Amino acid sequence: MAPFLVDWRKLWRGDALGVVQPTTTAEVAALLRWAHETATPVTPQGGNTGLSGGSVPGPGDAGLVLSLARMNRIRAVDPVNNTITVDAGCLLAKVQGEAEAAGRFFPLSLAAEGSCTIGGNLATNAGGTGVLRYGNARDLCLGLEVVTARGEIWDGLRGLRKDNTGYDLRDLFIGSEGTLGVITGAVLKLHPAPAARVAAFAAVATPHQALGLLQLAQNRLGPALTGFELISSLCLQLVLRHVPGARPALEAEAPWCVLIEVTDLLDEARALDALEDVLGRALEDGLVSDAAIAASIAQTKAFWALRENVSEAQGAEGKTVKHDVSVPISSIGGFLDGALAALARLHPDVRPVVFGHLGDGNIHFNVSPAAGDAGESLLARQGPINRIVHDLVAAHGGSISAEHGLGVLRRDEAEHYKTPIEMGLMRAIKRALDPIGIMNPGKLLRLEPPARP
Amino acid sequence: MAPFLVDWRKLWRGDALGVVQPTTTAEVAALLRWAHETATPVTPQGGNTGLSGGSVPGPGDAGLVLSLARMNRIRAVDPVNNTITVDAGCLLAKVQGEAEAAGRFFPLSLAAEGSCTIGGNLATNAGGTGVLRYGNARDLCLGLEVVTARGEIWDGLRGLRKDNTGYDLRDLFIGSEGTLGVITGAVLKLHPAPAARVAAFAAVATPHQALGLLQLAQNRLGPALTGFELISSLCLQLVLRHVPGARPALEAEAPWCVLIEVTDLLDEARALDALEDVLGRALEDGLVSDAAIAASIAQTKAFWALRENVSEAQGAEGKTVKHDVSVPISSIGGFLDGALAALARLHPDVRPVVFGHLGDGNIHFNVSPAAGDAGESLLARQGPINRIVHDLVAAHGGSISAEHGLGVLRRDEAEHYKTPIEMGLMRAIKRALDPIGIMNPGKLLRLEPPARP
Numbered sequence: 001m002a003p004f005l006v007d008w009r010k011l012w013r014g015d016a017l018g019v020v021q022p023t024t025t026a027e028v029a030a031l032l033r034w035a036h037e038t039a040t041p042v043t044p045q046g047g048n049t050g051l052s053g054g055s056v057p058g059p060g061d062a063g064l065v066l067s068l069a070r071m072n073r074i075r076a077v078d079p080v081n082n083t084i085t086v087d088a089g090c091l092l093a094k095v096q097g098e099a100e101a102a103g104r105f106f107p108l109s110l111a112a113e114g115s116c117t118i119g120g121n122l123a124t125n126a127g128g129t130g131v132l133r134y135g136n137a138r139d140l141c142l143g144l145e146v147v148t149a150r151g152e153i154w155d156g157l158r159g160l161r162k163d164n165t166g167y168d169l170r171d172l173f174i175g176s177e178g179t180l181g182v183i184t185g186a187v188l189k190l191h192p193a194p195a196a197r198v199a200a201f202a203a204v205a206t207p208h209q210a211l212g213l214l215q216l217a218q219n220r221l222g223p224a225l226t227g228f229e230l231i232s233s234l235c236l237q238l239v240l241r242h243v244p245g246a247r248p249a250l251e252a253e254a255p256w257c258v259l260i261e262v263t264d265l266l267d268e269a270r271a272l273d274a275l276e277d278v279l280g281r282a283l284e285d286g287l288v289s290d291a292a293i294a295a296s297i298a299q300t301k302a303f304w305a306l307r308e309n310v311s312e313a314q315g316a317e318g319k320t321v322k323h324d325v326s327v328p329i330s331s332i333g334g335f336l337d338g339a340l341a342a343l344a345r346l347h348p349d350v351r352p353v354v355f356g357h358l359g360d361g362n363i364h365f366n367v368s369p370a371a372g373d374a375g376e377s378l379l380a381r382q383g384p385i386n387r388i389v390h391d392l393v394a395a396h397g398g399s400i401s402a403e404h405g406l407g408v409l410r411r412d413e414a415e416h417y418k419t420p421i422e423m424g425l426m427r428a429i430k431r432a433l434d435p436i437g438i439m440n441p442g443k444l445l446r447l448e449p450p451a452r453p
Numbered sequence: 454m455a456p457f458l459v460d461w462r463k464l465w466r467g468d469a470l471g472v473v474q475p476t477t478t479a480e481v482a483a484l485l486r487w488a489h490e491t492a493t494p495v496t497p498q499g500g501n502t503g504l505s506g507g508s509v510p511g512p513g514d515a516g517l518v519l520s521l522a523r524m525n526r527i528r529a530v531d532p533v534n535n536t537i538t539v540d541a542g543c544l545l546a547k548v549q550g551e552a553e554a555a556g557r558f559f560p561l562s563l564a565a566e567g568s569c570t571i572g573g574n575l576a577t578n579a580g581g582t583g584v585l586r587y588g589n590a591r592d593l594c595l596g597l598e599v600v601t602a603r604g605e606i607w608d609g610l611r612g613l614r615k616d617n618t619g620y621d622l623r624d625l626f627i628g629s630e631g632t633l634g635v636i637t638g639a640v641l642k643l644h645p646a647p648a649a650r651v652a653a654f655a656a657v658a659t660p661h662q663a664l665g666l667l668q669l670a671q672n673r674l675g676p677a678l679t680g681f682e683l684i685s686s687l688c689l690q691l692v693l694r695h696v697p698g699a700r701p702a703l704e705a706e707a708p709w710c711v712l713i714e715v716t717d718l719l720d721e722a723r724a725l726d727a728l729e730d731v732l733g734r735a736l737e738d739g740l741v742s743d744a745a746i747a748a749s750i751a752q753t754k755a756f757w758a759l760r761e762n763v764s765e766a767q768g769a770e771g772k773t774v775k776h777d778v779s780v781p782i783s784s785i786g787g788f789l790d791g792a793l794a795a796l797a798r799l800h801p802d803v804r805p806v807v808f809g810h811l812g813d814g815n816i817h818f819n820v821s822p823a824a825g826d827a828g829e830s831l832l833a834r835q836g837p838i839n840r841i842v843h844d845l846v847a848a849h850g851g852s853i854s855a856e857h858g859l860g861v862l863r864r865d866e867a868e869h870y871k872t873p874i875e876m877g878l879m880r881a882i883k884r885a886l887d888p889i890g891i892m893n894p895g896k897l898l899r900l901e902p903p904a905r906p
Contacts, residue, residue, distance in 0.1 A: 078781065078783050080664070080668065080782060080783035081781040081782045081783040081784075081814075082671075082782070083781070124617065125617050127615055127617075131614065131615065136615060138621075139592070148874070148878070152874045152877075153874065154872075154874050154875055154878060155872065155874075155875075156875070158850060158852070159781040159850065160779050160780070160781065160814060160850075160851065160852050160855075161584065161779065161782075161813040161814055161815070162580055162584065162589060162779045162810075162813050162814065162815045162852065162855040162856050163779060163852035163854075163855060164577065164578050164580075164628055164852070164854050164855060164856055164857065164858045164859070165852055165853060165854045165859055165863070165867045165871070166628075166859060166867060166871070166875075166879050166897060166898065167625060167628070167629055167633075167878075167879045167882055167883075167897075168591070168621075168624045168625055168627065168628055168629075169875070169878055169879070171621045171624035171625070172620060172621055172624070172625055172882075174621065175617055175619075175620070175621055176620055176621075180620075191675075192671055192672050192675055194675075211533070215533065218535075218645055219645050219718075220718070220719065221718075222644075222645055222647075222676070222718040223675070223676035265672075265673070265674075265675040266673065326613050326614065326615045326616060327613070328531065328534040328536070328612040328613065329533060329534045329535070329614075330531050330533035330534040331534075357615075360614040360615050361534075361613060361614055361615065362614070362615045397611060397612065397613075398613065399611070399613050399615065399616035399617070399618055400618060401616075401617050401618045402613075402615040402616060402617060403615050403617055404617065405617045406617070406618055406619060410618070414618045414619060418618070418619070419607075419608065421601070421605045421606065421607050421608075422607055422608075422609070422619075422622070424605075425601070425607060425620075425622055425886065426619050426620045426622070428885040428886060429620055429625075429882065429885055429886075430620075431885065432881040432882055432884065432885035433878065433881060433882075444619060444620075445619065
């Protein structure tokens with residue numbers, strides 16, 4: 001059972017009576033009926049790659065881990081409707097591959113795609129690098145099959161773009177982190193497969209200039225703009241230091257870089273022209289000091305690898321305090337100025353490792369210890385550092401968990417920032433759909449509100 | 454009070470103790486607290502332009518109509534974040550206009566835009582002609598302010614692209630038709646304003662050919678394809694007969710036409726080229742027998758007017774039985790073949806008036822009486838005709854209300870087609886958020902399930 005009881009980052013270890021691995025929706029329903037009758041807690045688990053501790057049971061739990069790993073069939077592909085219907089336990093990479101085999105494109109993409117499951121992606125409303133153009137997991141899902149906390153099968157596997165026949169149950173289960181029911185199947189949206197994706201690196205002096213470049217790119221490229229990632233200079237230094245074969249995209253080091261990607265459905269030359277046009281204007285306007293456009297598909301991949309390896313490279317520099325936050329895009333500059341200044345003032349030894357999906361307003365504001373420090377003292381300050389960053393996020397009307405969900409990591413922090421009215425609505429829904437509280441207990445919210453002073 | 458007690462189509466007339474028109478969210482909250490304490494029913498009302506009877510009280514009701522008409526302020530425009538924050542009572546046209554004044558584009562567009570409110574659009578998850586590219590009202594909303602059935606104010610006015618901090622309350626209130634709470638404000642997504650929109654009419658022999666043209670257009674145009682509407686020959690005949698100044702787009706009459714629109718962010722010539730390329734290929738492949746591209750902005754508007762005036766023109770030909778259905782796009786041809794054949798066999802006197810948003814799988818399968826017949830006998834057969842059409846929709850995995858909502862018109866029909874498990878989930882949510890059932894009673898669902906044989 002061991003691998004099912006500890007999360008991917010090895011931060012949370014729990015206990016369980018056993019692990020069950022059903023192969024059909026009917027088996028899941030039978031299991032949940034039994035769990036409901038016997039008040040047995042159930043922790044649904046996909047690829048167990050989550051970053052917030054939502055997919056493992058708690059210490060001392062006497063329940064079951066419900067692994068969806070054996071439910072991994074592709075149920076149907078409909079290229080005319082642009083949909084694919086899958087079991088929840090399918091790996092994300094398998095869904096991407098099946099779409100490609102049908103001449104289509106499934107745009108959800110994230111670092112864990114080789115080991116995470118689509119059910120987990122939906123239960124946590126996963127984000128990733130394709131959100132700017134194609135939306136998050138929620139936006140890519142048309143229908144769900146769910147086994148409720150009472151063991152009933154809700155067949156909402158509809159492949160429809162429009163359906164206004166009552167409450168939006170689909171979006172209620174998406175992002176509910178297994179606390180309301182178990183997603184067992186889904187109908188997902190496919191897109192036409194684009195012929196060309198071209199990436200560039202651009203050097204900017206500040207996040208404010210990056211924002212100016214984003215405005216320019218959005219106004220001139222519209223939906224052809226498919227990636228816009230912000231990367232601080234330290235991120236790149238760490239990748240170049242720790243990732244074998246990594247090479248810089250730009251000759252001179254810059255305080256901040258932007259990875260920008262343009263996609264064209266039919267024509268690589270058109271994508272290149274559009275990218276050159278935008279970067280040319282940005283250089284002229286002084287928004288950008290240097291830029292390099294990838295000369296090949298291999299180089300576009302290498303550019304993306306620089307961005308995607310930041311987290312791993314950071315891991316080689318000691319313990320990490322992570323923040324997965326979002327603010328309105330117009331507040332990105334102000335938020336980063338404030339957070340970097342506060343950290344420099346109050347914790348001058350630590351090193352911010354800042355990167356993220358600027359086009360979505362989503363920043364991974366991570367913190368590493370000083371060079372050579374393993375980070376134990378940093379971890380001891382995790383609470384106060386979280387509070388500095390999250391208070392600023394809240395002041396800018398932002399979110400303390402943009403794409404990673406709450407799990408146990410951010411459960412109480414979310415309660416701290418949300419109003420009692422919002423928490424009351426969430427608890428009313430939890431009680432309505434899972435009256436005895438067997439579904440993934442302790443995740444996303446506590447069943448009872450904490451006493452307030 | 455009279456105008457508040459009857460719907461736009463004059464099909465439903467109700468009663469009320471009074472009409473209240475608050476001007477602030479705090480006033481709405483005070484009213485709902487009082488209504489909750491006194492168990493007084495409340496019917497929220499926006500522009501009262503709905504087609505399903507959801508915005509007027511029922512006959513003999515002893516409650517209040519809560520009109521949002523006086524809450525019509527634009528609260529904020531943020532062109533950098535691409536958002537606009539508005540009171541729920543703002544007219545849709547006003548929101549469109551404010552976006553335009555900020556150099557942006559708010560894409561929700563429908564026939565009633567001059568008199569419907571954004572709160573009503575969100576409460577019914579309105580669709581319209583921009584869904585193919587930009588999504589429905591749900592997809593255009595980032596945050597909500599809602600007064601709950603207990604009179605609490607939920608401030609969910611977030612302008613964020615990503616926020617995974619708990620249950621998706623926003624999407625639960627969107628489309629709930631005022632039965633869970635009252636939407637009082639919203640943060641809406643804006644888009645860059647496109648420089649050019651070019652439309653064309655294309656003649657096709659069958660809906661199957663229209664579907665082939667849709668595939669071709671999607672694969673070659675991607676997000677540049679912003680409109681794809683199917684129109685039967687009778688629709689055009691009625692518009693040309695009843696709408697002053699309407700002129701045919703194509704010289705010869707065709708059994709079916711498609712209105713296709715291409716948008717370019719920067720360049721009209723590029724939109725024209727793309728449209729010509731697709732239509733040229735479709736003519737070569739035999740998908741299309743004739744096509745006309747609008748030669749001016751005025752002609753593009755005139756082409757759209759042919760489509761948008763179908764409903765009104767149909768009204769001049771006697772009583773109408775309407776269906777607002779969707780099926781998977783791959784099933785459109787099969788559904789239409791089946792529905793037209795069944796109608797011809799069982800009700801040979803009536804005339805189908807078929808049009809809709811083919812790109813969304815959404816067909817308005819309307820029925821008019823024989824020429825010269827006022828339609829009383831048609832109305833008497835409404836139930837059996839609904840059943841023919843809706844049984845076929847259900848057999849194709851479709852929806853009996855794609856964009857108009859349930860209201861009272863489709864409330865019991867939805868219960869007929871949905872499973873008891875889905876209805877049970879919906880009722881559990883209704884009871885959790887509106888425990889004494891004061892919010893828009895009798896709409897969307899009955900509080901208690903009907904006895905099943």
